Amino acid sequence: MKKENIVLNTLVFMSDHKKGIKQIEMMETCKELGVNIVEIRREFFENIDIETEEVGKKAKEISLTVLYSVPQYMYINKQLQLADMEKYFKEAKMMGSRHVKVVIGDYDKVKSEDVLYMNELCQKDSIKLLVENDQSSENGKADKIIDFVKEYKCLGGEIGVTFDIGNYVWQKESPLENAKKLAPYVEYIHLKDVNSLDMPSTVYLSDGVIEWKAILDILPKNLLLALEYPCGDEAKKQLDTEINKLIY
Template sequence: MTRRQQDGSLQPPVLISLTAYGADLARRDGQAALGRIAAAAGADGVEYRGELQRGHKDEVREQRAVAEHHGLSVVWSSPEGLWSETGSLDLAALDRAFTTALALGAGSVKMSLGGYREGAALEGLLPWLRHGGIELVVENDQTASAGTVPPLRDFFARATALGKTVPMTFDMGNWHWTGEDPLDAAQAFAAQVGYVHCKGVLRTPARWVAVPLDQSAAPWRSVLRRLPAGVARAIEFPLQGEDLVQVTRKHVELLRSVEIPA
């Protein structure tokens, strides 16, 4: 899916994480409808979100049909962590995630570490790293146990020691919520990154908030340039306006404009 320009630079695929349209719209119209908006705007794929499912009988079938009709790649985002709060590998959560991903025709399942504890045994996770032809990708979230450098570094190092490569979903915005520097994190994890969540951030008096990249106070272009060329990028910031196709297209084109030298 990566595009190569005439000058040899790369344009990675751009996906839309459907949280970008807001929970209210997703629950009113359904994620299949939002997938059509993403396709009309020229996105290469969609990230369907478990927390936004409405539980309708034919929901997953409709979502798969939209993706296949428009030629969209699919990532399934599970809201559950790989490890439970007690520190045990959550095999039931893995089974739920991969069952849904298989029904969707997804290429990847995205999960966070959850209640992972440094030094945890990974052998039970190994059969799930690529299960049913679907790849597991691990995201840094907004928690201390699954969104800071030490546990993530420990996890990836332990996987490497077992001879396994686990792709990382690098969420450039989440580092601000956990007090980490995204540029330092990009340097630390660049070799692991297989997917990037792109969001701008602003600091309000009370908290960090997600904003479009062109409104961000953070150096998002510099972060992207520290990450591997050709890796898929997902929009995960608010997409709002009367013409959502046009709004989405604008931001898809912005992300594509940050070319990475060959």
């Protein structure tokens, strides 16, 4: 993998976040590590209006590409959350983000008017909509993601899938088999390894049981790939090691 395809999700700096360090400072560390793409986490903001503006300015200042992780539901009670989605896209625009990543939530049927509305949001500022498998039974299973994305695309929807390699283990599903199923829809990858298939917790790459190299061989090539797991108190030192495991 080329280094320019590697993304650092700010979850890697969880220890810093717990110390009160803001994401704009984490962006500086990304740059120091030679990584030019950062994925900002919405839940890490304390004052979202001020900090999204700060992130946008910092990204321009140090030439960093921004992606936006929003761990919120696209649908609640079977209704598209129009006002919330508009808010997330506004925040993304403020930061200059290339995408907004959400989870599907409680949907029943995709409506054509919802797709039209979301397409307008995406096209207005050239921001991509992605849905991801989280670690919950409601939103972490491959079949739900496939069904939703197929239905959405059939109505002309512009949407892609973030494939989180590790999260499927929490649903007792095979990341390798799911990669085969979801490969046609995947546009972005989250990478993590886990120590066990029965009671998983994240560990450093190659310290766990996931065949992540084989999975990357199945998924589309040249996609952006984010490291997304806490890297401890010495995150910067550890990340240098983790990044080097990916470069070839």
